[in-house]
Amino acid sequence: MKIIVPMAGRGSRLRPHTLTIPKPLIPVAGKPIVHRLVEDIAGVLNQDIEEVAFIIHESFGEKVEQDLIAIAEKLGAKGTIYYQNEALGTGHAIMCAKESLSGPAVIAYADTLIRADFELDPTADAVIWVKQIENPEAFGVVKLNDKNEIIELVEKSQDFVSDLAVIGIYYFKDIAVLKQELQNVLDNNIQNGGEYQINDGIKNMMANGKIFKTGEVSEWMDCGNKNVTVETNSRMLGFLAADKIDLVSKNVKIENSTIIEPCFIGENVVLTNATVGPNVSLGNGTKVVDSSIKNSLVQTNATIKNANLDNAMIGNHASFDGKFTSISIGDYSVLE
Structure with a gap:
């Protein structure tokens, strides 16, 4: 299993704290956000992690790269660094790590922390992790069929579609399939909001008959700005204390x-x-x-x-x- 972590953004909403350090390296409950995220995902998967690929901006520097490699090595995995120096979207970020896009893999955006306990559905070609929320109109959500398979991704619809919000963590049985679809997105210059998005690759996979299921997390904690990061710190401390x-x-x-x-x-x-x-x-x-x-x-x-x-x-x-x-x-x- 591989974990792919796009994290090239500096995190402007968390300034001034991200002026000197990338947001994923801000500590929460004593440990950097990305460190907690990778450990939590590894714990949920309960599988050996072969590689952790981090997609960063080249300006982050050698010290940041060394810290990230150490996070992977602590899990017994190979750490790999890729660069995304232009903000061209989530799909573009993933393709910056195309040399690592093979076999089973999880993609996780490094501004989120989770608490979860579930097993991956072996019948699924991919899993999108979601959280049931009260205000779905403010989020991208998944639409399900009567088999509880994901058949559509819907962005911030004012009409009720679902209350299962996409949290930015995805599993692919073979991420090479997503790689091929995202290459098509790049080759055909398919953009949304001036960027190349992971959703366009996922939609093509669905159109080609790939089965997507949901993995629901019990807790979804954001680290987008100062107030929610402080709140996430408090919640994480509570969880860790409960775990003694x-x-x-x-x-x-x-x-x-x-x-x-x-x-x-x-x-x-x-x-x-x-x-x-x-x-x-x-x-x-x-x-x-x-x-x-x-x-x-x-x-x-x-x-x-x-x-x-x-x-x-x-x-x-x-x-x-x-x-x-x-x-x-x-x-x-x-x-x-």
Whole structure:
């Protein structure tokens, strides 16, 4: 099994945090989004992962590439890097990794986290993972026949079609079939919104009789902007705590302070006259002094003083000393 991860976008809606690091490498509950995504998919598939192919922008740099290769190797898989330097759509992104498009594979866009427990349907040529939602008119959804096979993909219809939203994770029994259809999309310059889309390849597969089924996830968590990323951090902490995973490092220095779980507390964190939690992630080396923090995500080596934070997101090496509550400051920022 292979996992293909298109992640070339920087994530403009999550600025300023993505000005210095790609969105998929932003940590949630102490681990980068893409790291959690790949691990979760591997856990759901319950199969050996042969390769993880990451499609990134060339500007991400050598350090990012090394981190991504390490994620794959931790799963016992080969890590491969491909480049998409022009934003030409989801179908184009996948074809940037065409050398890896063979055999069974999962495609997963790296701005989503999931919780799921299901087995792949062996009768299906492909599976599209979905989540039942209350406002389907705001999403792309799948239309099913009486055999619960997907027969159509419908984008943001104001007329009710289905309440099963497409979350951006797909399984293909042989991804070479999708590769062939996407090559046809590129060769014939079939575009939607000025881009080459995966949906056009999928629609051609359906037209040729390929059977698509749904795989429904129990939780679908977005990381598109600051508010939803902080919310996703809180939800993930809750799930990990329920799984009885210890999230507080052993070498946290605590002086006259309280931790209200669930929280992720990284290595060498210092808490002085502080109340932290619930639903807080503090990255390695962060210092919190004379402050209260809840429902917030703080990255590494930050310094927080005299603060009362709620729904805040603070970047690496940032310094905050003030009375604002729901803040968003990026790496190396100072707000005093």
